[in-house]
Amino acid sequence: MSTAAAIILFAAVTFYAIFGGADFGAGFWDLTAGGDKRGERPREVIDHSIGPVWEANHVWLIFIFVVLWTCFPEAYASITLTLFVPLTLAALGIVLRGASFAFRKAVFHNRAKRKFGAIFAVSSVLVPYCFGTIAGGIASGRVPAGGQAGDPVNSWVNPTSIVAGLLAVSVTAYVAAVFLTWDAGRLSDDTMVAHFRIRAVAAGVVAGIVAFVGLLVARNDARYLFDGLTSRALPLVVVSVVAGLGALVLLRGRPRRGGRAAPVVAAGALVLGWGVAQWDYLLPTTLTVSQAAAPT
């Protein structure tokens, strides 16, 4: 029973990382698109791409919370007590992002559009970074069991957390850039296809480097995670790398089926790899999934 709940939990984390991540990543490219004139076309593609998605992707996040507090209430208390700061920052970032994206579309003047656009873009980078540090704090065993607070600073300002935060930003940017390349392709906009293709490759390379550095960091800082990643989660790590490279290869031609699936697989395998690597701990290495389970 607790195993099923943990699997559902990780599935939800994975979905949020992919779909929510693509939204956040698009914000990263919005941020780096340049001034009014130069950034106009990329921003249109971005608006068009995430327009229909709403903030509805946060439903995954709410679902994660609900599963956590319903099935693993004590672990949830530990996480919220320990990681108070990055969780609060993420919440504030979500408010600023969602509201400013809606406002940007609703206002007319360029100056106001620019202001809301900047808030939208900056918070789009802040939120995945915070979530990355949270994942890093949990994975490196910095959240104690028993509904207690761990170190309020070191739990998210530590080598594993920082790498995980950067990894989250670069992976979301990568997934978004691949998606945006396809969307630009569907709009038959060759300039924008080239624009996002080069960014997808760059973000993919950066994400790969950060992931590799992360593995080295984990070796010293999160030993249980490292051992997991290099043994039972190894297949998923391989899948992630292959799919990540494959997505970049697929970007070379015209839009093709499977082109959007590859980055999804790459990011998904990465998140699932984290889950499998720290199995069967919910909070490595103090609380296993079955110990954490609520009595029902």
Next chain:
Amino acid sequence: MMHVFGGLLILVPMEVDPVPWARAQMAFTLAFHIILVPLGVSWAAMTLIANYRAIRHGDRDALRLAQRWSKYMAVTFAVGAVTGTVLSFEFGLLWPQFMGKWGEAFGVPFAFEGLFFFTEAIFISIYIFGWRRLKPWPHFWTGVPIPVAGIFGSASVVAANAWMNSPQGVTLDSAGMIVDVDPVAVIFNDAMPLMAAHMIIAAYLVGGFLIASVYATGMLRGRRDRYHRLGFIIAFTVAAVATPVQMGVGDGLARWVYNNQPVKFAAIEMVPQTSSDVPEVLFGHLNSSEEVTGGIPIPGLASWLSDPSTGRSTVVQGLDTVPADQRPTIPEVNVVHLAWDIMVGLGTLLFLFTLWYWASWIFRRDMPQSRWFLRCAVVAGFLAVVTLEAGWTVSEVGRQPWIVYNKMKVEDAATTNTGVWLTFIVVALLYVGLGITTILVLRGMSRRARREPRFEETDVPYGPSETADRPQVRAG
């Protein structure tokens, strides 16, 4: 470097007792979110009424209303969605022990709320996109799930709040830990039906008065065209139907509290000692020796209202029947009682105001035309929000000191993080900014709508923009 960054956020702040700040932050963010709820739940229904009229009678003004409302609604929905997401963070961040101990019961209604929120979000985007892409009737039907999901979504959230007042469906072991949860009993706890009904009707009442007040303002400024009239009538009629129903439901809920949460009821009616023939004291307060001072007492009315069958001899339990640490403090009692007076007083006032409207329809076959009526309608929008906030204060402060009624105290549920005072200030500033910006953006949109005749057809929040949209249509 990294420690400097973290240190700024955590170590610099003074160590301050987190409980009052956590309460303040939760209260503030909920007070904000609860204003958006009526719009999310009832505005969609009003939009559909306008949409229905537009298709059925070929009414171009109604069509314009529905199109514009759906756009404005998108903005308030987006703000509601993010402030709602923040609340789900806060349950854990501010009340970790509450969630740690009761999460598995409290979480159940939230799972359903998430589903309904998702449904609502999906159909709002389909409805907004659908204006130019779907035929009129299918498009109308894509809008119908929005208010339905809104109603079920609010019922789920209120079920969670009702469970805190009436914690049922859990089996505890000797140590007080949950060993078994009955999800159905948790959701359909005894307090849920009346509380949910009270909140959902409040959403229609407040939403109706609020939107009507905007059109009343326009009419007072001389925009007495058919469009403004229709906007006013649709919204005000919704409010005028909801108000009398709300009085009945509210009365039932008060009696439920009398029977099931006697201490909360004692705080509401400001009854220090158990007695019969209890007067209904308008205003007034409890002094430090727990005596009722000031105010206007109406002899026997509180007893009579509590149970009309026994009339003035109905016994009302007093605050002193439980130890001081298990009931609201004297300041809290005063807040609850004042909020109660405000809610009932303004609610009654709004009800009388709707009678004016109905009387005019019955005798003159038209809405009241006088400037005084419109002025009152403008004020009513504001008063309806005050009534809503007052009612919510009665419910939440009246529950003190319990977070789970008679099972866990608020102070035992709060986080131990001493920096909450800082997050409260940040959140408060952010929300004030958000509230002002939302109003400014909506006002800007409505000005544009008046200036640009083609406003309805241009891009919408969360919609693909006109320019980026065209190539897609070509490609597809």
